[in-house]
Amino acid sequence: LIRKPIFAIYSLLREGEHMANHALAAVESALRDRKLDRTLTTALAPLERLDPSALVPMDVAALDACVRGGLPRGQLSELAGPRSSGRMTLMLHMMAAATARGEIVALVDTLDRLDVASAAAAGVDLSRLLWIRGQDISGRAGSFGPADRRCGPAGPTERALDRALKALNLVLQAGGFGVVAIDLADVPLTALRQIPFNTWMRVQRVIEGSDTACVLLAAEPMARSAGGLTMALSGRGTWSGISDRSRRLSGVELRARVVSPRKRIDGAATVGALAIDATDRDLPIVRHAR
Amino acid sequence: MFGAIYGAEGSSPEALLASAQEFSPRVESVGDSRELVLDLSGMTRLFGDARTIAEELRRTAAERGLQIRVAIAGTRTTARLMVRHRAGLSIIEPGTEADALAALPLAMLDAIADANSPLGMVLKRWGLRTLGDLAALPADDLAARLGQDGVRWQRLARGEDAAPLVPAVPDERFEESLDLEWPVEELEPLAFVLGRLLEPLEAHLERRGRGAAVLHVRLFLIKTASGVRDVHERTLQLPTPIRDARTLRTLALLDLESHPPAGPIDRVVVAVDPTPARIVQFSLLTRPLPSPEQLSTLTARLQALMGETRCGSPALVDSWKPGAFEMAPFAPVETSDIHAKNDTPCVGAVHEAAHAAPVLALRRFRHPVPARVHVADGKPVRVTIDRRGMDGGGVRACAGPWRTSGDWWHTRGGEGRGGWDRDEWDVTLTDGATYRLFRARDTEQWFVDGVVD
Numbered sequence: 001l002i003r004k005p006i007f008a009i010y011s012l013l014r015e016g017e018h019m020a021n022h023a024l025a026a027v028e029s030a031l032r033d034r035k036l037d038r039t040l041t042t043a044l045a046p047l048e049r050l051d052p053s054a055l056v057p058m059d060v061a062a063l064d065a066c067v068r069g070g071l072p073r074g075q076l077s078e079l080a081g082p083r084s085s086g087r088m089t090l091m092l093h094m095m096a097a098a099t100a101r102g103e104i105v106a107l108v109d110t111l112d113r114l115d116v117a118s119a120a121a122a123g124v125d126l127s128r129l130l131w132i133r134g135q136d137i138s139g140r141a142g143s144f145g146p147a148d149r150r151c152g153p154a155g156p157t158e159r160a161l162d163r164a165l166k167a168l169n170l171v172l173q174a175g176g177f178g179v180v181a182i183d184l185a186d187v188p189l190t191a192l193r194q195i196p197f198n199t200w201m202r203v204q205r206v207i208e209g210s211d212t213a214c215v216l217l218a219a220e221p222m223a224r225s226a227g228g229l230t231m232a233l234s235g236r237g238t239w240s241g242i243s244d245r246s247r248r249l250s251g252v253e254l255r256a257r258v259v260s261p262r263k264r265i266d267g268a269a270t271v272g273a274l275a276i277d278a279t280d281r282d283l284p285i286v287r288h289a290r
Numbered sequence: 291m292f293g294a295i296y297g298a299e300g301s302s303p304e305a306l307l308a309s310a311q312e313f314s315p316r317v318e319s320v321g322d323s324r325e326l327v328l329d330l331s332g333m334t335r336l337f338g339d340a341r342t343i344a345e346e347l348r349r350t351a352a353e354r355g356l357q358i359r360v361a362i363a364g365t366r367t368t369a370r371l372m373v374r375h376r377a378g379l380s381i382i383e384p385g386t387e388a389d390a391l392a393a394l395p396l397a398m399l400d401a402i403a404d405a406n407s408p409l410g411m412v413l414k415r416w417g418l419r420t421l422g423d424l425a426a427l428p429a430d431d432l433a434a435r436l437g438q439d440g441v442r443w444q445r446l447a448r449g450e451d452a453a454p455l456v457p458a459v460p461d462e463r464f465e466e467s468l469d470l471e472w473p474v475e476e477l478e479p480l481a482f483v484l485g486r487l488l489e490p491l492e493a494h495l496e497r498r499g500r501g502a503a504v505l506h507v508r509l510f511l512i513k514t515a516s517g518v519r520d521v522h523e524r525t526l527q528l529p530t531p532i533r534d535a536r537t538l539r540t541l542a543l544l545d546l547e548s549h550p551p552a553g554p555i556d557r558v559v560v561a562v563d564p565t566p567a568r569i570v571q572f573s574l575l576t577r578p579l580p581s582p583e584q585l586s587t588l589t590a591r592l593q594a595l596m597g598e599t600r601c602g603s604p605a606l607v608d609s610w611k612p613g614a615f616e617m618a619p620f621a622p623v624e625t626s627d628i629h630a631k632n633d634t635p636c637v638g639a640v641h642e643a644a645h646a647a648p649v650l651a652l653r654r655f656r657h658p659v660p661a662r663v664h665v666a667d668g669k670p671v672r673v674t675i676d677r678r679g680m681d682g683g684g685v686r687a688c689a690g691p692w693r694t695s696g697d698w699w700h701t702r703g704g705e706g707r708g709g710w711d712r713d714e715w716d717v718t719l720t721d722g723a724t725y726r727l728f729r730a731r732d733t734e735q736w737f738v739d740g741v742v743d
Contacts, residue, residue, distance in 0.1 A: 060648060083723035086648070088743040093648040102577055104622045115740060116604040116615035118651035126604050128622045132592055133600040136656035167592055174588040176580030185653070185743070188679055211577075237718045237742070239687050244669065248689040249716040249724065252650055252742065271648065 056179055056213040058090060059097035062269040066258050067229055071213045073178075076204050076225040078216045081233030083185075086254035087217045088118070090233070091181050094215070096123035103178030104128045106171045110164035111186050112136040130177070132167045134160045157191045165199060172206045172214065180207075181215040184222075192222060200225065221259070232257045291331055291340065291362060291384070292455070294369035295347060297324040298357040306358070307458075309351045313343065316457040320370065321401065327366050329455050344379045363387055368449035370402050371421075387449030392422025399424075399446055409439055421447040462498065465561035466491050473512050473554030480509075480555065481543055487560040488535040488542075495564060501531025502562035507542050510557035522551035529621055530582035531568045537583040538562075544590040548598070579622055589620060610696050611710060612728075612739065613654050650742055652726060658737035661727065670717055670727065675738060683720040690715035691729070714739070 055070035064070055071077040071094070079087045095105045105128060107114060112133045120126060137156045161184070168182045184192060200216075200223035207214050216223055221230045234255045241247035257268045293313075297306045303323040310317045316329035330343060337343045344360040351358045361373035364384030368391060372380040375394050382390045396418055400410050418424050424447040432440045442452055466487040474480050484507075495501060509522040524545050532538060542560075572578060580588070592601040602617040661682065664672040673682040691713035698709040712728040719725065724742040729735070 059646075083721075083741050084718075084743055086650075086743065088651040088653050089648045092651050104579060112656050113653045113740075114604070115613065115652040115654040116606060117613075118649070118654075119604065120606055122649045122651060123646075126606070127618070129603055130620045131602065131604050131617075132596055134596065163595055166595055170588060170591050170595070174580060174584055176578070176584065178577075186679075234722075235743075236722065237687065237724045239689065239718075241689070247687070249650075249718075249742070251647075252724065254648075 056094065057097060058094045060090070060093065060269075060271050062271050063090075063231075063256055066256065066269040067231075071215065071229055072227060073211050073213045074207050074209050075228035076200060076207065076214045076216060076223050077228035078218060078221050078223055078225075078230040079233060080216075080218050080221045080230060081235070082219060084237065084252060085233040085235040086252055086256075087185055087233055088113075088183070089122070089252070090231075090254070090256075091183075091215060091217055092119050092122035092124055095119075095129065095179055095181070096125075098178045099123075099125035099128040101178070104130065104176065105179040106130040106132065106177050106181070108132045108134075108164050108168045108171065108180070108182040110134045110160055110183055113183060113186060130171070132164075132171070134164050157188060158194070161187055161191055161195070165195070168203065168214075169206065172203065172210075172212060175210055175212065177212050179213050179215060181217060184216065184218045187218075189219060192218065195222070204228075230259045232259055291333070291364060292366045292369045293328040293330045293343065293347065293360060293362045294366070294373040295326050295328070295351070296359040296361075296373045297351075299324075301356050301358070305354045305356055306351070309347065309354055309356065309358075312350055313337070313347060316455060318366075318455050319458050325370070325373070327370060327455060329457070330362065340381050341379065344381060348379065363390070363449070365449050365451045366455055367402065367446050367451050371398055371446075371449070374398060374401055388422075388425055391447065391449050392420060392425065394421045396420060396424060396447075399443060403443055403446055407439065409436065409443055412436070413443070462494075462564070463561070464491055464494055464500070464502070464564050465559065467557065467559040470556050470558070473556045474558075475554045477543060477546055477550070480546070480558070481539060483558050484539045484542055484560065485535065487558060488538050491560060491562060492533050492535040492538075495533040495562070495567075498564065499567050500564040501533045501567040502528055502538060503531055503565035504528065504563040505538055505542060506559075506561040506563075507546070508559040508561070509551050509555045510559070511551060511553040512556050514553075520552065522555075524549060529586055529619060531565050532583055532586065533567065534583050537587055540587050541590050544587075544594045547594055576624075579624060585620065610694065612694070612712075612714075613656070652740040653743040654740040655738060658728070658739050661736045661738050663727065663729070663736040670715055670736075673717065673719060673725070673727065673736075673738075680738070681721065686718045686720055688715055688717040693731075695731075716742070 052069060054073050056073060057064050057070035079090055081087055098105050107129060109131060112135060114131060137160060164182060171177060171180050203214060204225055235252045237249060238251050238253055239247055240250040254271050255268065295310060301324050306326060307317065310326045310328050314328040314330055314333060318327045320327055333343060337346055340362040344362050347360050348358060359373050359377050361369045361380035363369040363372060363382035365387055368382055368387040371391055371394060372382060375398060396413055398421065413424060424444055427444065429441060429444060432444055445452060468483060468487055474483065505526040505528060507524045511520045511522060513519045526541055526545055589601055599617060603620045605616050605618045607614050607616050659675060659677055662674040663670045670685050670688055672684050675682040693713050695711035696709060698711065711731045713731060714726060714728045717725050717727055726739040726742065728737055728739050
């Protein structure tokens with residue numbers, strides 16, 4: 001197919017840089033004639049990174065500065081970290097900003113973990129949030145353990161995960177959402193590692209060129225999308241009060257490290273998240289005399 | 291040319307309307323149910339002159355057992371006044387309406403104008419007795435004294451029409467049915483049948499400027515051995531008027547996947563409840579939402595996949611119960627509405643709102659996870675959770691307890707029986723994770739309510 005154009009390149013390069021441009025044009029023309037000028041990942045022109053409308057800001061100044069404006073639309077990004085690292089906090093904060101801009105958002109809640117009061121406290125316009133609730137299997141005896149194995153390859157966890165991925169696909173194909181998040185944070189790693197890698201490529205393929213930013217919440221990076229961003233999060237609870245009676249959880253110090261597969265963006269930022277309960281609750285009851 | 295018919299006391303409105311519709315498709319029901327006005331323009335070519343039409347009308351009504359008065363005139367008002375004034379047939383030649391009405395009593399106007407208007411009494415006090423008296427008054431002076439109502443009454447007295455005839459539109463049935471030669475057992479062939487039925491329905495709705503508010507699918511199952519013929523009926527309430535056949539077919543099929551018929555089908559009936567179609571004004575400045583058709587299809591697909599109650603928008607409820615919420619249909623309002631209400635920036639505009647600090651979120655276990663908590667000095671010091679991936683550990687910091695209870699007045703019971711009565715703790719364990727624990731006060735059992743994340 002491309003023997004002739006390559007030969008043409010070889011011979012023309014010797015004649016000078018100017019002629020090489022003609023050869024390159026000939027190669028591109030030949031590929032274009034055979035519709036081979038585009039690969040799966042370049043079927044649609046990527047949105048310009050510098051365009052503000054091509055980004056979904058996280059609405060946290062330090063983080064937005066770190067990621068140069070926000071998470072890219074039309075790409076699969078990840079918020080990864082252990083428990084209490086602030087994944088849900090950041091995701092709800094980003095959704096709140098998106099709904100305030102008039103966008104609609106969707107959350108595929110694999111194990112039904114969303115606390116609606118937290119979402120409302122974060123400022124999410126709940127009427128613009130499509131919440132797809134999976135099955136909470138945490139209350140079942142041993143559902144993360146031996147019972148899964150007893151159920152064979154399609155245990156409750158795997159079934160919940162499978163349905164969540166299908167739901168994610170449906171939402172992304174429908175289009176029109178500003179942010180679509182899938183919460184896999186509490187799904188056991190053994191189940192997550194069984195997801196075929198091309199699953200994330202298919203997700204990437206669906207949203208490519210769209211205005212949707214797909215966000216994956218997980219314990220560790222999985223998708224490693226070329227165009228998306230991966231934020232590795234860690235958190236440390238901060239407490240106020242010096243006595244037992246006055247002590248309370250005042251917030252969590254979130255440390256985000258941005259990891260880009262192409263190393264285009266790499267940085268770190270630390271932000272504080274406030275516990276709204278700490279100010280709303282009354283003083284704790286005294287249960288023991290000291 | 292207009293005709294008016296007035297049925298005798300006790301006449302059936304339906305029979306009266308049927309008689310009128312044999313002569314003209316444009317029939318208006320006015321006043322009480324016994325009076326109809328017909329647009330007879332061009333009908334002379336079919337039936338003959340006005341008198342012939344009037345006689346035919348009476349004869350047709352008589353065949354239906356009705357006794358009617360008939361008046362035919364150049365204007366609706368004249369025909370209506372004459373039919374109420376004179377029994378039998380009244381034919382008023384065009385151009386002579388005012389003369390024909392001049393002798394009629396002024397009280398006749400009460401019936402076709404506004405019976406509650408004090409204008410009739412005012413005119414009577416002026417000494418006017420007939421329509422001719424009112425018609426003869428100078429229009430300018432009348433308008434100066436009585437306003438536009440006075441002018442309108444005078445035009446009626448002269449036999450002039452104040453408004454065009456508004457024909458009554460018969461109730462249309464938006465229904466299609468198909469008898470199948472061979473019973474259908476699978477949903478896939480049924481999809482083709484539904485498509486064939488819904489496409490003409492879509493065209494019908496489009497012609498009338500209507501959309502479907504409710505979709506009815508009736509599947510007639512083949513007769514059983516005992517000769518009983520069951521009907522599997524499904525009704526879909528659509529969130530917005532829809533008439534796209536493909537969308538309706540998809541919604542019907544998704545519903546039938548969840549609620550399949552009990553046996554083979556040999557007759558399919560599809561009907562919709564029509565409603566005025568949706569008028570959408572798009573904006574260049576705001577981000578468009580997915581169309582209601584797309585959202586309906588998406589919601590139906592998600593409900594088929596996840597369950598009917600597991601997709602939608604969350605909504606807070608008026609309760610202190612931890613984790614209380616309810617599900618509402620996902621129906622986002624247009625961005626322009628939000629823009630008007632909240633003055634939020636448009637698409638592409640830089641989000642200028644001050645960056646507020648994120649608010650900590652709780653990842654809540656819908657079914658609290660039992661835990662074993664070692665307590666020393668009234669404080670949890672070690673937490674053990676029998677779940678893989680939740681190992682627990684020593685307590686690094688804690689705060690609490692916060693006591694909360696409720697709904698004990700509705701149900702006799704504590705945790706898990708509708709009510710709740712608990713002491714809550716926030717604890718950070720040695721693995722760095724912060725949990726919300728609670729102790730059920732009735733059972734003294736500890737649970738993990740959620741993880742601060």
